[in-house]
Amino acid sequence: MKTNDLILQTVTKVASPVIFLFSIYIFFGGHYSPGGGFVGGLLASGAIVLLLLSYDIKTVANILPIDYKLVVAIGLLIAALTGTGALVFDAPFMTHAYQYFDLPIIGHTSLHTAVLFDLGVYLVVIGVTMTIIQTIGESE
């Protein structure tokens, strides 16, 4: 039976960029306000789930040709490397550092290496969630 999902698909086209933007906002705001890598990753996978709901697995695989198991591996690698990076500078494992920089457009900002660790968490959460949902959805 063919169904007409025009309203759902149009709403998804408007809503999913907003959800992605909100997830990026929550990811970068995690140091000073509620949020962080975990919630941001869940929200980004929520946007992909919304795409999966209004289209199908094949269309979404065409839009986002990502192997989510690889995303988990890259995220774990980033998190582990930021931990071991402290050993290079003769500091204990998982020591983080920050410094203030004068960036062109943003101005005076503090860049912290904990953001890199959070990026690993973000990628792992997206990868695990999407792997679970896609393997359950693909089975006949």
Add this chain to the structure above:
Amino acid sequence: MFEIVLQISLLCVSISMLGLLYRLIKGPTVPDRVVALDAMGINLIAIMALTSMLLDTTAYLEGILLLGILSFIGTVAFSKFIEKGEVIENDRDL
């Protein structure tokens, strides 16, 4: 004065959530229950907004937007399950 107004409105929203809970338990069909759950999500957003005003903090504002998004995705998933019997299709052109 403003605090009393906030508490009265919290009470009203809580009573309306009790009504929705009645529909969620009693509701004769599945769509009744799904609509009740959706409206409960909206009421939860209202409760969170009123609480953040009562506690005089902006820490809940991200949570409000998050709950709105999650409630929308959940309702869409439930409606698709009721309509087609499966939530995520492999290939919709088949």
